[in-house]
Amino acid sequence: MATTAQPLVPPNDLASVTKTLDLLTPRWSVWVLxxxxxxxxxxxxxxxKLPWLADGQLHPRLRHLTSAGVVExxxxxPRHVTYGLTRRGTELLPVLAQIASWGDTHLEKQLVTSKATGALEPERIPPAQNIDDTIVLISxxxxTPILMTLMSRGRASAKTLAAEAMPxxxxxxxxxxxxxxxxxxxxxxxxxGDFQLSASGQALAPVFKAITNWATRPPAETDPLRRRGSAPSRTRSGPWATTPARLPAPAVPAAPPPAPALATTAPPHGPAWKPGDLFSHQIPARPITPTGGPRR
Incomplete structure (x- = not known):
């Protein structure tokens, strides 16, 4: 039977989420922010602070974020140029915190041996990597249209999802x-033949809400860049604490010099990153996949 119901996801909400994900999708953009x-x-x-990024990788990220209106x-x-967050960029920080929280709770973590107790415990992941890995799954x-449609309907057939999420x-x-x-x-x-969100999928609701609230707060911002496609997956092995996919962490070539402490004062629309949040955990020296992509 053909579906005649109207889409339950407001088009403006869907557009807001997808445009914001387009802004954050180029890998390492979140780390720069x-x-x-x-x-x-x-x-x-x-x-x-980002020693694994070559000049040819960092400059494009700065230009991209500047064009998007979140970096100024x-x-x-001529030889004295600074880069800083705009008001819109500062307002984006609580959204990043929401995404990082979801990733820390629901993304897979390899179990490692604790040096203190000798027991297995989930590895500690930097917040920026939690954000990057989450974006890889939903971007x-x-x-996103499929996830948001299921979030609204609760349960739907492939035919309904094709009609509403992929007209x-x-x-x-x-x-x-x-x-x-x-x-x-x-x-x-x-x-x-029906589908519904898993518990991890349902937990994305606050993430999509935070993104929508940020994207629809005036002045409206648009992203001039196009969406990037997904990359091939990799096979995971070993013990894991949870199941959704995660990208490999960057390998730091050498210990960077001590970084200035990040601000502890809360911005106007949410908490700031606390001192050491960016590199709060030692980044494992795991290989980087050339084009990114999840491990399953």
Whole structure:
């Protein structure tokens, strides 16, 4: 039977979430935002905090975030330029905190041996990596519309999801993004051909709400960049504390010099990152996949 119900997700809400994810999707953009969370910095001050990024990777992130209106470039002299968060960028910090909280709770963590007790415990992940890994799961094309449709409906068939989350596409097109969401632990198959959110998927509701509230707060911002596609998956092994996917952490080439403490004063719309939040945990020296992508 063809569905005649109107979509339950307001188009403006969906557009707000997808545009904000487009802003954050280029990998390492979140790390740059968090590095600038306390005060404006010169390029030479940013670079040591993100030592695994080459000049050819850091400059594009700064340009992207500046074009999006969340970072401001201030030139005092030809050789004295600083980068700092705009008001919109500062308002984005509580949204990043919400995403980081979801990632810390629901993303997989390898179990490691505690040096203090010798017992297995979940590895400690930097907040910026929790955010990056979460965005990898929900930013691929059609993933957010499917998740938000299921969030509104509670349960839906593939036919309904194709009609509401992917209008203009054929029924067969919905199965690939659905299969990915099921493999990532955000959606589960129920009954005969129906789907619903898993507990991890349902817990994304505050994340989408925080993103929507930020994106719809005037002045409205638009992202000039297009959505980036997802990358091939990798196979995980070993003991894991939870199931949804996570990207490998960057390998730090050398211990960076001591970084200035991040601000402890709360910004106007939410808590600031506390001292050491960006690199609050030792980053494991695991290899980086060239194009990113989740591990399942």
């Amino acid at each position: 968090m590095t600038l969370s306390s005060q404006p910095l010169r390029y030479a001050e940013i670079k040591p 470039r201030t030139e005092y002299a 691929p094309r059609h993933a 203009g596409y054929g029924l067969n097109t919905v199965y690939k993004p659905l299969d990915r969401l099921v493999a990532d632990g955000l959606v589960t198959a129920v009954g005969k």
